Amino acid sequence: MKQSITLGKITKFMGLGFLSSLKDLFTGKLEKEDYVNFLRKVVVPLASVLLFIGLWHMGSQSLYNIEAEFKIEKALNDQGPAAAEAMRECIASGDVSCKPNTLPSPTQVWDSYKSLLRDHNIISADKAAFIEKTAALNEKRIAEGKDAITYTGRPSFVDQIFRSLKTVFAGFLLALVIAVPLGIFIGLSPTLKSSFNWFIQIFKPVSPVVWYLLVFMIVKTLLIDSNEDSSFTISFISVGLCSMWATLVNTAMGVSSVDKDYINVAKVLKLGNFQKIFKVVLPSSLPLIFTGLKITLSVAWMVLIAIELLAQSPGLGLFVWEEFQNGANDSNAKIIVAMFVIGIIGFLLDRLMLTIQNWVSFDKTDAI
Amino acid sequence: MATIIKDKTNVTLTENGLFPSSEVMLDLKNLKKVYPTPKGDYVVLEDLNLQIKKEEFVTIIGHSGCGKTTMLSMIAGLNPISGGNISVLGKHIKGPGPDRGVIFQAPSLMPWMTALQNVLLGVNQVFPDATKKQRNDIAKYYLQKVGLEDSFNKRASDLSQGMQQRVGIARAFAIKPKVLLLDEPFGMLDSLTRGELQDILIEIWNKEKITAVMITHDVDEAIFLADRVVMMTSGPKAKIGDVLDIDFERPRTRKSVLEHDDYYKYRKHLIDFLEH
The missing domain is CATH 1.20.5 (Single alpha-helices involved in coiled-coils or other helix-helix interfaces)
Structure with a gap:
């Protein structure tokens, strides 16, 4: 009994609360009043997944038919009825040479x-x-x-996943190391805030592609003597620079909007700057800092694909691009696999951040 | 039981009607506060003079917006002075400091810290030379005094509003200030909790006798706690309107105060002032 309570707590803590009701189903612990809850938390999502797959299946089927019809008609117009018939048969046989290429x-x-x-x-x-x-x-x-x-x-597909994760974590760490301290300074000092504001406002909306090009220009020159492959360095720095803005802005906002009462307490007690920052300002802005870090991580994962593609750095982005260029029989399917893998990993990364946030933050209700 | 009667008649006044400086803890002289606005200066306080004796408990009462809180935060050093001066034991104050402890209207505890850590935050700052155990003992002593011996390690965010304000009281007394400033500390509490906390406050105060200045809206609270009730005129340009000495013996109980013959006389005096 105690075991199941703690397990339930852990899953809930990690933002995976829906798992515990799934577990209840298999252990047969459902009470009558739990059924509505069970229906809502397990059956409905499951049904929506099935519906999604069904719609997808039908959609791809109809796209396939459109593509097939087009091929046959093209053969008919270009080469006459005999070629059209041959094409029809070829498509029906499922031969690779004439397979319609679609979703x-x-x-x-x-x-x-x-x-x-x-x-x-x-x-x-x-x-x-x-x-x-x-x-x-x-x-x-x-x-x-x-x-x-x-x-x-x-490298295999799995190797590329790990390579991507490595790049994203390196980029995320870079963003953390730059944005959190900078955000704290900006938040603490109105002077720094006004001197950095234009900088933030201008660079925040810059597209990942442009960041990549900028980093490429700089890193290429800096590593001019090195024989090492600089694609990893370039891609993680670009990821970091693209994604750090959310953390920077949130940290600065969190630090500058610390409850005035707390600041007054610190003033009355004459806390030194160090104590004031580490005992009052930082803990109180942690929820906002973490909101920023969560956004940063998800942005990092999102731009990673585009940047890997540009930097020719091995990883999921390059995988997707190579498959697209490749145009093999199952390339499209592999791209969709990569899409799901990217989505699921993104989701898990978000949960990971949520777990850490719940763990370090005082305000348990704040985390969404 | 030794009772201390705090009464103006006990002190011989100087020629110009002031207390002798050896008796004065807190002295406000010609205090002025001006907020600049686009339409010109807005004068909140002007020519405010008030002397508060050592070991005296003074409550300040007045209409909302008359500048009571402004005055208190100026004494705390959290709000700059526009004119005149404030001195503690004859020394002009410069900014905030732990010699003037503040109990805020909101408990203002750090919600991520435990009750004990919150009190220690101040104790560590004021007694840097004490050992860790001594500092812990001080913090725990005051938490016990406010009835929180079972909640040392509870997070402040898990405590009720009333409990949080108890920690606030413990934190303020634990740093052994010369002056205690209370800004409507019980204003946000329900009346039952308010009564409890008044009892706790006065009990600790009876032991420590820290000069206290408390703002309140509550006439009964003002009379129950104070040696003197200071009435402020309505702003702008608020100043001291009237001062009422409360001659009840200490220690007081709520019952003895309510049953005292003078109670309704005092109450009427205050209400008459506030209504005119």
Whole structure:
């Protein structure tokens, strides 16, 4: 009993409260009055997911038909009735050469997902084998002072997910390190605020693409002597610069709008600046700072895809772009898989921030 | 039981009708407060003179907006003085400081801290040379005094409004100020809680005898707590309108005050002033 209460609390704490009612279903603990709740929290969302998949299926089916009709008609106009008939048969047979290229259906996407996982397993096995094979040689090379031989094969889809996460966290940390202290200074000093305000207002709406180009200009020159691949550096800095504004603005606002009563208490007690900032100002602005950080993380994840694509930095963005350029039979389905993966990871990142916010913040009701 | 009668008659006045300076804790001289507005200066307080003796409890009563709170926050040093001066034990004040403890209208506790941490915030600041244990003991002593011995480690945000204001009282007394400034501290509480807190306040005060200046809207509260009730005229250009000495013995109980022959005389005096 106690176990289930704590579990329920933990899931609720993490903003995953809906999971606990799902668990109740399987443990058979539902009371009569819980049914309405259960209906609302589990059945209705589940039904909406099914409805979504159904609509998607029908939509892709009709797009497929439009595309097929167009192909047949084109064959008819260009090459005559015989070619049209041949095209019709070809499409019906499901042959790759004449398959209509459009929005993939849910089943195709699911198949692609499985094939991407298979591909990952193959690549991982290959990589493990490579490492095993080169282990002895590498030891020798390191002893001789040479660089070790590393695996340079194609990254799998899962590798790219982790690479993207790494980029986004590096960018997020950069944003945190710049925006929070700067926000505190701006919030504390009206002079700094007015000197930085134009800067914030002008740079906040700048598009990720332009940030990327700016960072590219600077980093390219700074790393001119380096042989290292600078795409990771460029992409994480761009992500950080794009996404830091929400944190900067929120921190400054939180710090400058600390309840006047708290400030008066600090004044009456003659707290020093250090104490005032760390014991009064920061704790009281934490909810707003975290709201900013949450927005920053989700913006970072959102712009990451575009920036990876531009920077040619391996990751989900590059994956999507390469699949689009690739134009293979299942490319569209893979793009949709990537879309879902991006969405789900974005959701989980948001929950992660919410959990940390609940953990450190005094005001439990503030977090949404 | 030793009773201290705080009465103007006990003190020999100087020739110009003032208390001798050795008796005075807080002295407001020709105090003036002006807020500049687009239509010209708005004078809130003018020529305000008030002396408050050591170990005296003074309540200040007046209509809303007459400048009571402005005056109190000027004494606290939170609001700059436009003219005249304020001195504590003969020294002009410069800005806020822990020698003038404030109990605000809102409890103003840091909601992310526990009751104990809130009190310690001030204690640590005022007694930097004491050991950690000594400081803890001071904070705990005052929290016990306000009846919160079971809530040391409760977060301020989890306490009720009345409990929070008790912490506010403990915090103010724990820093051992020379003057205690109370800005309608019970204004936001229901009448039952208000009564309880008045009892707690007066009980601690009887022990500590810290010179206190309290703003209130409540005529009964003003009489029950005070040695003198200071009535302020309505603004603009508010000043001291009248001063009423309350000659009840201390320690007082609510019952003895209510049953005292002079109670209704005092009450009538205050209400007459406020209605004219």
